[in-house]
């Protein structure tokens with residue numbers, strides 16, 4: 001497996017796009033390390049992926065032969081609170097109005113990461129065996145980043161807003177909550193801005209629809225997303241690499257305004273990580289020769305030398321409550337295997 005810097009990733013994607021050759025694309029959160037592999041070259045012993053029915057493995061889910069147990073050992077609330085307070089202090093100073101704060105949680109599983117990949121249900125699934133450069137990881141993400149259809153219509157689908165579906169009137173509570181509404185509107189605005197860098201006639205096509213996500217413990221989650229669309233120039237395939245990187249990192253896992261918020265995240269997450277985000281909250285994408293589809297790499301388990309870690313987080317605003325955000329981060333630790 002080859003890891004490319006941003007410049008090389010952009011030129012390789014532009015070339016493959018121009019030649020209409022199918023390829024897989026992965027980028028880490030910082031956009032510093034990417035994998036761009038033509039479909040024919042992918043070694044399925046190293047990388048397996050399936051994105052909305054397209055990939056290098058069978059679309060049939062392997063049947064689950066034993067119940068999956070996931071044990072979580074979240075970081076201390078006091079450590080989370082240090083990061084949270086740093087973020088909220090910056091929000092109150094006017095340096096950010098929405099910051100995505102994430103952390104790593106030690107977990108134990110009674111199955112391998114490859115088995116999770118084979119048995120989980122998600123729009124974007126990817127498993128990387130890992131090597132000296134990157135650790136083994138599995139990602140089973142429900143969040144679309146960007147889709148481009150054959151006519152050059154580009155759409156992004158930011159996800160923001162999460163609730164336990166078991167709560168009475170969960171749907172109403174989530175959709176009527178003022179904090180959730182403003183947070184979601186902020187992210188839609190940010191994506192409109194990002195899409196306007198690469199596309200013309202940007203519009204909000206769908207505003208705040210719900211997805212239901214299944215978890216191994218039988219308790220579903222509800223998540224809110226929107227669709228923002230625009231039109232690309234006819235020769236978009238020649239510039240696909242540039243188009244993608246113009247919009248990275250994704251708004252929903254960074255915040256607004258983006259650049260200043262990235263600085264705040266880097267400082268805050270020193271108390272929530274032993275390492276760093278790495279490929280978590282990066283992008284995975286597939287170009288089939290005609291169209292492009294990509295997901296945000298959330299819902300992510302990595303194998304470290306000290307065991308498995310699950311990376312998760314959520315959006316913080318001026319109105320966020322620390323205990324609630326801590327709970328949301330823990331609630332997102334699940335595997336979609338039932």
Ligand SMILES: C=C(O[C@@H]1C=C(C(=O)O)C=C[C@H]1O)C(=O)O
Nearest residue numbers: 160161162252298312313314315
């Ligand atoms: C960062 C994560 O989630 C992000 C934050 C969300 C929210 O605040 O509701 C929802 C989806 C993601 O864009 C994660 O799930 O790890």
